Amino acid sequence: MSTSLEMRKIQKWYGGLHVVRDFDLYVEPGEFVTFLGPSGSGKTTALKMIAGFEPPNGGDMLLGSRSIVDVPPYERGIGMVFQNYALFPHMTVAENVAFPLKVRRVARGEIEQKVLRALGLVKMVEYRGRYPNELSGGQQQRIALARAIVFDPSLLLMDEPLGALDRNLREHMKIELMRIQKELNITVIFVTHDQDEALVMSDRIAVINEGKLVQVADAKSLYYRPQDRFVASFVGESNLLPCRVDQVENGAGRVTIGHQQSGVVRLSGQSRGESAWLFVRPEHVEISARGARADVGNVLDGVVENALFLGELTRYVVRCGQESITVKQQNRGQPQFTNGSPVSVSWDAGNSMVLN
Ligand SMILES: Nc1ncnc2c1ncn2[C@@H]1O[C@H](COP(=O)(O)OP(=O)(O)OP(=O)(O)O)[C@@H](O)[C@H]1O
Ligand SMILES: [Mg+2]
Structure with missing residues (x-):
């Protein structure tokens, strides 16, 4: 039928x-x-x-x-x-x-x-x-x-x-x-x-x-x-950070955001030297006290600009240089950061990708 x-x-x-x-x-x-x-x-x-x-x-x-x-x-x-x-x-x-x-x-x-x-x-x-x-x-x-x-x-x-x-x-x-x-x-x-x-x-x-x-x-x-x-910002909430592609290999590569180089991320057809956007969902971004994380790669230092406690999660806006990064952190009893706190935000390269 x-x-x-x-x-x-x-x-x-x-x-x-x-x-x-x-x-x-x-x-x-x-x-x-x-x-x-x-x-x-x-x-x-x-x-x-x-x-x-x-x-x-x-x-x-x-x-x-x-x-x-x-x-x-x-x-x-x-x-x-x-x-x-x-x-x-x-x-x-x-x-x-x-x-x-x-x-x-x-x-x-x-x-x-x-x-x-x-x-x-x-x-x-x-x-x-x-x-x-x-x-x-x-x-x-x-x-x-x-x-x-x-x-x-x-x-x-x-x-x-x-x-x-x-x-x-x-x-x-x-x-x-x-x-x-x-x-x-x-x-x-x-x-x-x-x-x-x-x-x-x-x-x-x-x-x-x-x-x-x-x-x-x-x-x-x-x-x-x-x-x-367009799709990234229309479906769900997302961070889109302007970046430049500086290494390309087999559909993946590294990008530079500000002055910092990322870990290996998935590309969507970009070539070396191109300007693009690094995409990462707020729930994939971790927030920690500045310096608490030793790993390098996808870490940016910033300052908490806004913290919204929503019960099951806290929504942070972190200013990192020119960029604002939104973080959604599940609340499991960990300490909360207040406005003005120096923090680091980081994410797994595998949870981010480069978009045009
Ligand atoms: N009969 C018509 N004559 C001229 N323009 C039209 C006509 N019907 C629709 N349009 C135009 O075509 C475009 C698409 O309209 P459409 O109604 O398909 O949008 P939509 O995606 O359904 O939007 P919405 O979510 O607001 O309902 C709009 O720019 C609209 O102004
Ligand atoms: Mg309609």
Whole structure:
């Protein structure tokens, strides 16, 4: 029942603005792929082209083995949930969910059965006689989801479906969505600009910036091996220190940060003499009293500029020359450093890498 989706060099222009550039993406049957990117990066536009509400200006799109660029939206068999769930206000919950089946001229008995099944999946059967204005935001969103899946779509598109919900409800709906997706084994493309949502829910995340797919990978690869500076700073918190590459061997090398040479770090295609960024996550940076560490390599001396005790961890900002380095230290009873303390920060070369 679930289908693959393939985008081949998909383009979209609005006037002189190239909004979606060269989208090349294969989504496997049953896969949950998230489009993650800042506001205006082209996420909704990409979704609208898949759904058939906007024609692409170039490229091809296949659902399974069938090209869909010339197929009208209602014949694509794609379910869609929007941020503003827009239920029909004059219809009951059951009538709302039945709507896509009525449009498809499904027999009445079958409609009843499918509506109950869809409402069951979102745990809203007992609300079937209510009107949308008698439901909470989260309940309305569930109905919108039931309406999108009731006709067994081969692909489900969701554009920031949790955006309007409060934090608790969002957490809950995240888990529900994942459960329903697994239960139906449906192919999903989910849009968000919330990185936590993306990391938790997706099989793979497609990071989009200025209309381009920057990196498509699973959460761990994105987090630990971002392809460039944009991905590193958009997914999770990161330190990016300007550096110069001075040794290169087999994809690894040493860089100089300020006046200090690093241990051997992974490069991403840089050559000798190039300026780049050394990337290291705050939780991979150690903080210690100045001089307490004898090892050389990835150590910088600095002064604590800001210390925030957050219970399970302390977040430090350490000024090292021109650079500020963020450190997240798990609290296990060790001494805390206060503002102005002279400290050293250090990290394992293996936990850092050089990015363009
Ligand atoms: N119908 C349109 N006509 C002209 N420009 C448009 C149109 N729709 C979108 N755009 C522009 O295309 C770009 C991408 O818009 P899009 O809605 O896809 O962004 P998005 O990634 O979904 O952003 P957000 O996270 O804010 O929803 C924006 O610069 C937007 O202004
Ligand atoms: Mg959008």
